[in-house]
Amino acid sequence: MKTKAVFYHAGCPVCVDAEQNVAAALDASRFDVEIVHLGVSGNRIGDAAAAGVKSVPALVIGESVYHINHGADLSALG
Amino acid sequence: MKTKAVFYHAGCPVCVDAEQNVAAALDASRFDVEIVHLGVSGNRIGDAAAAGVKSVPALVIGESVYHINHGADLSALG
Numbered sequence: 001m002k003t004k005a006v007f008y009h010a011g012c013p014v015c016v017d018a019e020q021n022v023a024a025a026l027d028a029s030r031f032d033v034e035i036v037h038l039g040v041s042g043n044r045i046g047d048a049a050a051a052g053v054k055s056v057p058a059l060v061i062g063e064s065v066y067h068i069n070h071g072a073d074l075s076a077l078g
Numbered sequence: 079m080k081t082k083a084v085f086y087h088a089g090c091p092v093c094v095d096a097e098q099n100v101a102a103a104l105d106a107s108r109f110d111v112e113i114v115h116l117g118v119s120g121n122r123i124g125d126a127a128a129a130g131v132k133s134v135p136a137l138v139i140g141e142s143v144y145h146i147n148h149g150a151d152l153s154a155l156g
Contacts, residue, residue, distance in 0.1 A: 005103070017142065018144060021139050021140070021142050021144070022100075022137070022139070022144055025083070025104050025105060025108065025109060025139060026103045026104065026105065027103060027104065027105040027106065027107075028105065029105075030103070031103060059100070061099050061100070061103060062099070064095065064099050065147075066096060066099070066100055066146050066147055067146070067147055068144050068145070068146055069143075069144055069145055
């Protein structure tokens with residue numbers, strides 16, 4: 001069974017770069033990667049906050065949060 | 079040809095976590111991932127700085143730097 005990974009972003013240049021170079025680099029045979037644009041899918045901001053996301057871009061793998069560089073604080077997206 | 083990726087860390091808990099969950103999640107069929115412990119291999123600190131690494135853990139993919147969470151500033155390791 002694949003591990004769930006969610007990449008949260010907000011369309012910012014830092015986010016897009018991380019999506020193309022980090023999220024896309026994950027091993028698709030082991031990870032089921034979902035890309036969530038919080039600017040478009042604002043209803044997912046609660047999920048991101050609950051997972052521990054403080055800023056985007058962020059990658060949630062299983063129950064662990066990895067903030068990758070810094071594009072925008074989650075609080076600025078709400 | 080595989081893309082070169084270097085994961086720089088310093089053995090801190092945040093670093094070890096990111097190594098096990100992010101660096102290890104990369105697709106080994108597309109990326110040649112090198113793990114560098116700057117506490118052990120202090121002679122690589124210059125390489126990390128030259129690549130743009132400001133703190134560890136950090137993942138350098140090609141010429142792009144991704145700081146993942148924050149364990150220690152590079153300046154604290156020299």
